Amino acid sequence: MTRIVVVGAGSIGSCVALRLAEQGAEVVLVDAREPADGLSAHGFGWVNAVDNGFEPYYRLSAEGLRAHERLAATTDGEPWFFRRGNLHWADSAEGARRLAGIADGYRAKGYPVEELDAERARRELQPGLALDGLHGPLLYYPDDAHVISDRLVSAVQARARSLGARLRTGDAVTGLLGSGRVRGVRLASGQQIEADAVVGCAGRGTRELLGHVGADVPLVEPGDDSGITVRGLLVRTSPVPVRVERVLHAPHLSIRPHSGGRLVLHCHDVDEELTEEGQDPAAAEKVLARLAEVLPGTAGAEVTVEDAFVGVRPMPADGMSVLGWVPGAESLYVVVTHSGLTLAPVLGEIAAQEVLGEPSGMAAAFRPERFAAA
Numbered sequence: 001m002t003r004i005v006v007v008g009a010g011s012i013g014s015c016v017a018l019r020l021a022e023q024g025a026e027v028v029l030v031d032a033r034e035p036a037d038g039l040s041a042h043g044f045g046w047v048n049a050v051d052n053g054f055e056p057y058y059r060l061s062a063e064g065l066r067a068h069e070r071l072a073a074t075t076d077g078e079p080w081f082f083r084r085g086n087l088h089w090a091d092s093a094e095g096a097r098r099l100a101g102i103a104d105g106y107r108a109k110g111y112p113v114e115e116l117d118a119e120r121a122r123r124e125l126q127p128g129l130a131l132d133g134l135h136g137p138l139l140y141y142p143d144d145a146h147v148i149s150d151r152l153v154s155a156v157q158a159r160a161r162s163l164g165a166r167l168r169t170g171d172a173v174t175g176l177l178g179s180g181r182v183r184g185v186r187l188a189s190g191q192q193i194e195a196d197a198v199v200g201c202a203g204r205g206t207r208e209l210l211g212h213v214g215a216d217v218p219l220v221e222p223g224d225d226s227g228i229t230v231r232g233l234l235v236r237t238s239p240v241p242v243r244v245e246r247v248l249h250a251p252h253l254s255i256r257p258h259s260g261g262r263l264v265l266h267c268h269d270v271d272e273e274l275t276e277e278g279q280d281p282a283a284a285e286k287v288l289a290r291l292a293e294v295l296p297g298t299a300g301a302e303v304t305v306e307d308a309f310v311g312v313r314p315m316p317a318d319g320m321s322v323l324g325w326v327p328g329a330e331s332l333y334v335v336v337t338h339s340g341l342t343l344a345p346v347l348g349e350i351a352a353q354e355v356l357g358e359p360s361g362m363a364a365a366f367r368p369e370r371f372a373a374a
Contacts, residue, residue, distance in 0.1 A: 001026045004355060005185050005195040007173050007209060010040035011149070011341050013201030014156040015071065015348025016355075020199075021163035023356055028193055029165055030185065032172035032205075035153050039203060042234045042309035043341045044256055044266050045147040046247050048086060050339065051105045056365035057320060058109065060346060063362065065145060067345035075159050080151035082257070084246040086144035087116075087125055089134060091251040096136030103139050114140040128242060128297045133251075146247050146256050149341055173202075176212040181330040197331045197355050203314040206336040213329040217336055217368055218317035230315045230338075231274045235265040235287045236307040242297040253290040262306065265291060274310055284308035313338050317371070323351060324367040334368055 002025045006017045009031035017029040035041055049062035065083075072081040090096040103113045115137035122129050125140065157167060168187075175186035176198065184194040200209045210216055222231045239261035248255040256264040265287050274280060284305045292299035314336050316322050321337035335351050337343055350360045 002197075002356065003195045004028075004197050004199060005030060005193050006199045006201060007031075007185065008201035008203055008205070009035045009153075009157070009167065009169060010038045010201065010203060011043070011153055011156070011344035012040075012335055012337070012347050013199075014153055014160065015344045016199055016201055016335065016351045017165050018156050018160040018163070019348045019352035020355065021160050021165040023352060025356065027160065027165040028168060028195070029157070029160065030168045030171060030173060030187065030193070032170070032188075034169050035157065036150060039309075039311040039313070040153050040340060040344075041150040042236075042307070042311065043149045044234060044254065044264060045149045045152075045341045046086065046254075046256060047081075047145040047147060047342050048141065049106075049109075049111055049143070050342070051102070051109060051111070052319075054320065054365075056362075060321065060362060060366075061339070061342060062111070064343045064346040065143065067349055068145065068147070071156070071345040071348075075155040077155050077158065078151055078259070080148045080155055081145060082147070082245075083143070083145040085125075085140055085142045086247040086249065087121065087138055087140050088249040089131070089138040089251070090136055091133040093135050095251060099139055100136060106141070112142055114142065116140055125246065126244065126248060128295055130294055130296050144247060147341055148259055151259070152341070152344075173209060176209075176332070178331075182213065182332040197333060199351060199355060200326075200332065200334040201336070203336065203340070204312055206314065206334060210326060210329075210332075210334065213326065213332060215326045215329055215332075215368075217322050217334060217371060219336070220315040220317055222312055226317075228315060228319070229268070229271050230313045232266070232271045232311060232313055233274055233280060233283055233287065234309045234311075235284045235305055237263045237265065237288065237291070238302075238304045238306050240291075240295075240298045240303050241301045242295050244295070248294065250294040253287070253294055255291070255294065263291070276310070280308060280310050281305070283310075314340070321347070321366045322368050323347060323363050324354070324369070327369050327372055
């Protein structure tokens with residue numbers, strides 16, 4: 001039986017562990033902290049095909065939508081995947097032009113986009129929207145989806161454990177076993193776990209993990225001069241008196257349905273003001289204050305901040321996903337990307353396939369060797 005250690009128990013590591021266990025591998029999933037405390041469990045969870053100008057990434061993310069459906073069909077418990085679309089609109093002429101250009105790009109790829117006026121949007125998709133400053137049509141992407149992120153991680157891990165995978169949390173990886181060929185991990189507790197291969201799904205901890213074998217995948221760091229904001233705040237509300245069933249991208253606030261009538265909120269411009277990880281009550285209240293501007297029915301309802309999570313997204317330096325065997329470190333495979341919740345199911349399928357010996361053509365454009373070549 002093939003023995004695999006997966007480092008990182010977030011959405012990607014959990015999906016890798018599950019797909020390996022399904023193929024009969026002996027899997028140990030390890031993490032320094034509990035899954036509920038990680039970025040994946042707090043993520044925004046918008047699932048969509050991403051048209052960023054790089055065709056292989058569009059194909060990967062489009063397949064990610066289908067992979068979510070495949071994964072959801074194998075897990076038990078409360079549902080976590082909802083394919084109910086995404087509604088997007090602008091409050092300025094410039095914003096409307098930008099959204100129209102994005103929509104045209106998707107249409108050219110055959111990805112469906114509908115244009116709605118305010119009346120139809122309120123009638124069919126979201127009653128009570130405040131759209132007085134609307135510029136241009138509302139754009140509806142019916143194939144987009146969302147996930148309840150903590151449910152996803154929990155359900156996938158439960159399924160993996162039912163197939164024999166072991167979960168070890170609260171015990172950080174402090175080293176890799178072997179020289180040249182990686183044959184396991186060393187934990188902070190002093191325990192060593194031997195394996196035929198190690199799969200690094202450590203997110204922001206990827207550079208430290210690879211550093212044990214003298215390898216590296218550069219990540220965007222908070223506050224550097226890349227112009228990319230990687231620190232982000234996710235705000236979860238108390239239950240609201242307005243029913244929301246799909247992702248809403250208002251001009252200055254993104255909204256995602258959560259469990260029990262709660263919402264998850266995100267603001268890109270507030271992210272740019274964050275200075276550190278951890279709780280930021282003032283920033284969270286600033287985000288929450290925008291909710292009534294989009295959904296006036298929430299005003300005066302004593303909606304509060306139940307949770308405010310500030311984390312740092314694991315963004316590779318060139319903005320693209322990384323997956324493949326680490327050059328110079330036999331038996332060490334790495335997966336690191338932004339949009340982890342969007343891509344976790346498809347990356348889990350690809351990584352498991354490749355670790356067990358079958359290369360994937362879909363992964364060819366995302367190999368870690370590109371950084372060594374640069």
